[in-house]
Amino acid sequence: MYKLKTQPTDKSVVEFIESVEKTKKREDAYKLLDIFSETTGMEPKMWGESIVGFGAYHYKYKTGHEGDSLLVGFSPRKARISLYFPAGFDKRDDLLKNFGKHKTGKACVYVNKLDDIDTDVLKELIKESIRFLSEFYGEENITRK
Template sequence: MYELKTKENDNSVIEFIESVETPKKREDAYRLLDIFTETTGYPAKMWGPSIIGFGSYHYKYASGHEGDAALVGFSPRKAKISLYFATGDDKREELLKDFGKHTAGKACVYINKVADIDVDVLKALINQSIKFLRETYTEQ
């Protein structure tokens, strides 16, 4: 059976941020930590080795695959900062129009730095993602 690699763990969020190579990316990671913590009301937790997640939910697909995931999160990766929001939500796409400089994949939104985006839209994306997931899945 498939074993999910990205699980919540007890690794230190601060130690992870401190391990980020570039000072500017570290500074952005701390800024995002504050924004996500304040907006969600959840404490930051490490998910796998490199994702900082907030809250959690349990999902079960029609295929029978199920697991737990963070409601929202981010990861200050080497190339870009990855932001994790709910997929399949049409309102996400609408909000991204006013977000600022970014690229979007299926599961992630990528930014170079926090200065490139509208923080109020980021907060709206966080809240929308949590609302969508709570309506779609059972929160833990």
């Protein structure tokens, strides 16, 4: 059976952020930590080696495959900062129109630095992502800790 590679760990979020080499990216990671923590009201947790996640949801596909994933999160990668939001909800595309300089992937939004984006829109993306996942998977499948 397939096992998702990115699982929650007991590693320290602060130690991970402190390991980010570039000063500006490390500063942005701390700002993101504050924004995500305040907006979600959840404690951060490391997912895998390099993703700071908030909350979780349990999914189950028609194929029978099931697992857990983070609700929202970020990773200060070398090239860009990855922001993790689910794809497939209408408000995501609308919000991204006013987000600032970014690129998108299926479940990621990539930014070079926080100065390039509107943090108020970021907060809305976080809230709407959690709302969407709660509705789509059911509140009983959401963990908010």
